[in-house]
Amino acid sequence: ALRIATAELNRFLSDLQAVREPPTVRGRRLRLYYMTQYETRPPRFAIQVSDRGRVTRDYAFFLENRLRERYGMEGVPLVIDYRGRDDGRRRPERSGRARDTAR
Numbered sequence: 001a002l003r004i005a006t007a008e009l010n011r012f013l014s015d016l017q018a019v020r021e022p023p024t025v026r027g028r029r030l031r032l033y034y035m036t037q038y039e040t041r042p043p044r045f046a047i048q049v050s051d052r053g054r055v056t057r058d059y060a061f062f063l064e065n066r067l068r069e070r071y072g073m074e075g076v077p078l079v080i081d082y083r084g085r086d087d088g089r090r091r092p093e094r095s096g097r098a099r100d101t102a103r
Helices: 006-019 057-071
Strands: 032-040 043-049 079-084
Touching: 006 032, 006 057, 057 079
Parallel strands: 043 079
Antiparallel strands: 032 043
């Protein structure tokens, strides 16, 4: 099973962004922060992004195809998860007051 170092994946991500800029959606450009591999069978990767909603299908296919080409994974099922900056974090209440939930 192929394991690719995070530093190598980050170089790969940087190289791709130099070749083809990430898309702009609603006037804001998608930002790709880093990439890591967290499973080998099947290969699973996570890319930390500014906003998952800005990852277009075309750009996702572009990244997946270049990953397959560079690391010889043609024909191998692989998964790329795009994780937004706020995924898994709760946003604080907008109001400064605590809600009365005890009844």
